[in-house]
Amino acid sequence: MALIELEDVARTFTIRAKVGRLRRERREVRAVDGLSFTVEAGECVGYIGPNGAGKSTTIKMLTGILVPSAGRLRVAGVDPARERTRLARRIGVVFGQRTTLWWDLPLRDSYDLARRIYRIPDARYRANLDRCVELLELGPLLDTPVRQLSLGQRMRGDLAAALLHDPQVLYLDEPTIGLDVVSKVRVREFLREINTVAGTTVLLTTHDLTDIEQLCGRVMVIDHGRMVYDGGLDGLHATGRSERTLVVDLAGPSAPIEVPGARVVKVDGARQWLAFPAEDSAAPIVAAVAAGYPLLDLSVREPAIEDVIARMYAKVPIG
Amino acid sequence: MGSSARLYLAIARGSFRRYSTYRAATLAGVFTNTVFGFILAYTFLALWRARPGLGGYDTSQAVTYIWVSQSLLITVAVWGGGFQDDVQERFRTGDIAVDLYRPVDFLGWWLAADLGRAGFQLLARGLAPITAGAIAFHARMPHSPLTWPVFLLSVLLAVLVSFGLRYLVSLSGFWLHDSDGVRAVMLVVAMFFSGMLLPLGLFPDGLRQAAQVLPWAALIQVPTDIFLERSTGSALLAGLGFQLAWAVVLLALGRAAQLLATRKVVVQGG
Amino acid sequence: MAEYLVENGSSVRPERPLEPESLLEPESLLEPQGRLERLRWALRSWQLSAAMWTRAAMAYRTSFVLMLGANIMITSLDFVVVILMFQHTDRLGGWTLPELGLLYGTSAFALGMADLLVGSVDALGERIRAGTLDVMLIRPAPALSQVCAERFTLRRLGRPAQATVVLLWSVSALRVDWSWDKVLLLAALLVSGTVIFGALFVGGATLQFWWGEAKELQNSFTYGGATLLHYPPTVFAKELVAGVTFGVPLAFVNWLPLLHILGKPDPLGLPAAFQFASPLAAALSVLVAALAWRAGLRAYRGAGN
Ligand SMILES: Nc1ncnc2c1ncn2[C@@H]1O[C@H](COP(=O)(O)OP(=O)(O)OP(=O)(O)O)[C@@H](O)[C@H]1O
Ligand SMILES: [Mg+2]
Numbered sequence: 001m002a003l004i005e006l007e008d009v010a011r012t013f014t015i016r017a018k019v020g021r022l023r024r025e026r027r028e029v030r031a032v033d034g035l036s037f038t039v040e041a042g043e044c045v046g047y048i049g050p051n052g053a054g055k056s057t058t059i060k061m062l063t064g065i066l067v068p069s070a071g072r073l074r075v076a077g078v079d080p081a082r083e084r085t086r087l088a089r090r091i092g093v094v095f096g097q098r099t100t101l102w103w104d105l106p107l108r109d110s111y112d113l114a115r116r117i118y119r120i121p122d123a124r125y126r127a128n129l130d131r132c133v134e135l136l137e138l139g140p141l142l143d144t145p146v147r148q149l150s151l152g153q154r155m156r157g158d159l160a161a162a163l164l165h166d167p168q169v170l171y172l173d174e175p176t177i178g179l180d181v182v183s184k185v186r187v188r189e190f191l192r193e194i195n196t197v198a199g200t201t202v203l204l205t206t207h208d209l210t211d212i213e214q215l216c217g218r219v220m221v222i223d224h225g226r227m228v229y230d231g232g233l234d235g236l237h238a239t240g241r242s243e244r245t246l247v248v249d250l251a252g253p254s255a256p257i258e259v260p261g262a263r264v265v266k267v268d269g270a271r272q273w274l275a276f277p278a279e280d281s282a283a284p285i286v287a288a289v290a291a292g293y294p295l296l297d298l299s300v301r302e303p304a305i306e307d308v309i310a311r312m313y314a315k316v317p318i319g
Numbered sequence: 320m321g322s323s324a325r326l327y328l329a330i331a332r333g334s335f336r337r338y339s340t341y342r343a344a345t346l347a348g349v350f351t352n353t354v355f356g357f358i359l360a361y362t363f364l365a366l367w368r369a370r371p372g373l374g375g376y377d378t379s380q381a382v383t384y385i386w387v388s389q390s391l392l393i394t395v396a397v398w399g400g401g402f403q404d405d406v407q408e409r410f411r412t413g414d415i416a417v418d419l420y421r422p423v424d425f426l427g428w429w430l431a432a433d434l435g436r437a438g439f440q441l442l443a444r445g446l447a448p449i450t451a452g453a454i455a456f457h458a459r460m461p462h463s464p465l466t467w468p469v470f471l472l473s474v475l476l477a478v479l480v481s482f483g484l485r486y487l488v489s490l491s492g493f494w495l496h497d498s499d500g501v502r503a504v505m506l507v508v509a510m511f512f513s514g515m516l517l518p519l520g521l522f523p524d525g526l527r528q529a530a531q532v533l534p535w536a537a538l539i540q541v542p543t544d545i546f547l548e549r550s551t552g553s554a555l556l557a558g559l560g561f562q563l564a565w566a567v568v569l570l571a572l573g574r575a576a577q578l579l580a581t582r583k584v585v586v587q588g589g
Numbered sequence: 590m591a592e593y594l595v596e597n598g599s600s601v602r603p604e605r606p607l608e609p610e611s612l613l614e615p616e617s618l619l620e621p622q623g624r625l626e627r628l629r630w631a632l633r634s635w636q637l638s639a640a641m642w643t644r645a646a647m648a649y650r651t652s653f654v655l656m657l658g659a660n661i662m663i664t665s666l667d668f669v670v671v672i673l674m675f676q677h678t679d680r681l682g683g684w685t686l687p688e689l690g691l692l693y694g695t696s697a698f699a700l701g702m703a704d705l706l707v708g709s710v711d712a713l714g715e716r717i718r719a720g721t722l723d724v725m726l727i728r729p730a731p732a733l734s735q736v737c738a739e740r741f742t743l744r745r746l747g748r749p750a751q752a753t754v755v756l757l758w759s760v761s762a763l764r765v766d767w768s769w770d771k772v773l774l775l776a777a778l779l780v781s782g783t784v785i786f787g788a789l790f791v792g793g794a795t796l797q798f799w800w801g802e803a804k805e806l807q808n809s810f811t812y813g814g815a816t817l818l819h820y821p822p823t824v825f826a827k828e829l830v831a832g833v834t835f836g837v838p839l840a841f842v843n844w845l846p847l848l849h850i851l852g853k854p855d856p857l858g859l860p861a862a863f864q865f866a867s868p869l870a871a872a873l874s875v876l877v878a879a880l881a882w883r884a885g886l887r888a889y890r891g892a893g894n
Contacts, residue, residue: 013890060891065726067887081887088729098720100727102641104648109641116637117730145648347806354809357829358817362674362681365824369678503659507666516670523676 009071033225092162152183334435386452483569514540634730638738660747694756699782701748788874798885
């Protein structure tokens with residue numbers, strides 16, 4: 001039996017938008033639109049998609065926070081919305097955008113409350129806490145009030161809080177958002193450890209493709225609430241033929257730049273955006289622009305994951 | 320000169336619009352004010368049935384007193400609030416020190432914002448209770464059409480006095496670690512001495528005379544008496560003068576406190 | 590099962606469970622079974638949360654004494670008004686000052702206790718917007734317990750404390766023959782009243798699932814209701830009295846039982862059974878509030894983001 005099962009799950013929101021001065025209109029947003037997938041125990045799955053794709057909504061349905069509008073879902077043999085508190089003991093959740101820790105109290109107090117709320121047996125609690133403290137280097141932070149922790153420290157604290165009760169599944173909604181490179185590396189190492197050594201199933205939402213590359217053997221991409229890709233990471237790279245962008249500032253407005261190997265995608269006054277294949281070198285293009293145009297400044301933008309996904313969305317048939 | 324007037328007008332208009340976006344909250348508030356109006360109007364009816372003409376109010380004036388005061392409660396912010404919540408938030412985030420250095424005058428900024436708020440709440444939260452009172456309790460509407468503009472002027476002065484009081488409480492945050500406590504105490508004092516709960520004329524001797532000269536009387540008691548046309552002629556002028564005097568004194572005190580606060584921030588770096 | 594026993598029995602056990610499934614069994618032991626067990630767990634969760642908030646409040650040096658004092662003063666104002674009214678008359682709606690004291694004491698006590706225990710639920714809309722409700726929903730404790738305990742503070746003891754003082758004064762000033770049925774009825778009404786106000790807090794807050802900013806609406810029923818009950822029913826229009834008897838069951842908080850205790854005629858002329866029906870009304874209120882809460886959770890849309 002798969003640990004997570006979704007069958008044709010949908011969730012709609014009705015929003016009332018203002019049209020004109022007084023009139024209001026009801027509109028249906030299909031945040032999740034007929035999603036089906038399964039995740040086996042022990043997997044580490046990356047769950048990505050552009051903003052508003054429906055990732056958080058899916059995770060909220062998988063935790064029981066939101067009731068699905070249609071479809072069937074089961075996590076660890078439990079219907080999340082029906083038996084939310086029962087499921088809660090079997091899952092761990094980390095929201096990058098908010099914390100489950102007690103803002104004004106030392107980190108230790110939040111863990112102690114978790115011990116009581118999750119009714120974790122003492123020996124198990126101590127073993128798990130020691131382990132998290134060691135791996136996440138929380139030792140010196142345990143007696144610090146959470147509001148005094150840095151974002152990275154707090155995220156580590158949140159990770160530990162989500163794992164004290166030995167959950168079977170760990171959901172992570174953008175756990176690396178806002179973290180610096182060092183913190184990201186540490187969080188990733190920890191996640192790899194609990195996935196491979198402890199065997200905890202991980203479902204990870206992120207906008208940082210590196211998270212996925214380093215952790216997940218499987219990626220699911222959704223857009224507009226529908227699955228557009230489900231498979232290995234290599235397939236994702238092959239499908240999304242990504243481009244980099246060269247942003248140039250000229251001395252004044254000019255006609256779109258014409259240089260070999262790149263094409264203008266946008267012009268705004270003296271500033272122009274040129275796209276070129278990610279694997280090409282930027283140097284010859286820069287040289288060509290500098291030679292032919294009054295160049296003041298330039299910068300190169302790496303392909304954003306949204307671009308990769310958007311490109312892929314156009315190529316891969318829905319379903 | 321003209322440009323700064325335009326700026327303050329823009330601030331006030333922005334504040335008006337901001338409050339007008341909280342539709343559900345406004346509706347809920349109107350409902351609550353009206354419910355309280357009903358309950359309290361019945362208790363006043365019972366009291367005046369036992370003692371007709373008490374405090375110089377006839378029964379219809381007494382009931383109207385309740386409805387006018389419910390209509391004004393939020394506009395003149397007897398409970399505190401309005402810009403106070405925003406200032407408190409800026410204290411929390413530490414932005415307050417920066418605010419003192421803005422090219423826009425600190426007091427002027429918040430006063431404009433509070434007038435915008437009061438304007439919205441007079442319309443949104445004032446009209447419904449008084450209308451309910453007029454329909455359900457035959458609340459006494461002013462007989463002379465001239466009373467309306469004078470009443471509005473008096474409400475404006477009431478908002479100024481209320482602003483002055485709340486501004487001082489807010490600025491106390493620069494010196495006291497905890498302005499929450501001051502705010503809570505001010506709430507009690509304001510509810511009681513504004514005449515919100517009972518016309519000041521019904522207070523026992525001593526307390527009554529004190530209440531009638533304290534600034535809180537300017538919030539509810541004075542404008543309501545004008546609405547009820549109890550203050551006419553020289554009494555009317557005295558009422559307006561009383562409000563104006565307190566507004567000037569409190570705003571001057573606020574300005575002085577602001578100077579001290581700025582100096583303190585300069586010395587201690589916030 | 591074995592895993593669980595080993596866990597608690599001896600120190601010989603694997604460092605970590607090897608496969609997640611091994612947790613299933615002990616977990617089902619942990620999950621509270623049955624209605625009574627679940628209720629106990631709900632209360633326990635409330636208590637755990639409230640204890641955390643009490644500790645969190647200590648992180649701020651807000652003067653507890655100052656705030657408690659201010660709280661007592663604010664909540665006493667209503668009775669001060671009643672006293673001032675009685676400077677000008679010796680009866681209001683046919684009731685004397687000690688009788689109004691009994692009305693005030695019971696109503697303020699019930700409201701104050703309900704506010705202390707579940708009053709924080711009225712900030713549900715803010716919790717939803719701030720996303721803290723999401724966090725509560727992923728814990729294995731009833732969300733309602735956690736919302737009710739949110740920002741718990743003993744400062745709110747002010748109202749029940751001053752209500753008790755008024756209550757004691759009025760009982761001593763009244764010439765009531767305190768037979769056992771009246772004593773019992775008074776005790777029952779204090780408990781039922783607390784439960785009814787508690788249900789009103791919860792039921793009213795539930796509206797915020799649909800109408801996020803409607804926090805003030807329920808004040809009409811809770812604080813407005815308590816104000817209504819400070820005064821005798823004879824003061825109000827019959828329709829209003831009927832409304833709070835058969836609609837929002839406020840009359841059961843103190844009006845109806847006090848009619849029996851004080852031996853007053855019922856302005857609506859209802860059967861005497863109504864005067865003893867407060868516990869029943871309380872039970873019904875709880876049922877309605879619980880159903881509303883459930884419907885609200887099902888309709889919950891998340892914090893957005
Ligand atoms: N409470 C809500 N009310 C109305 N619409 C909502 C609500 N929550 C989500 N939505 C809508 O559902 C869609 C999916 O949102 P969701 O938060 O799941 O996206 P996401 O994939 O997590 O995006 P992001 O990468 O920005 O976090 C969006 O269009 C969003 O506007
Ligand atoms: Mg999201």
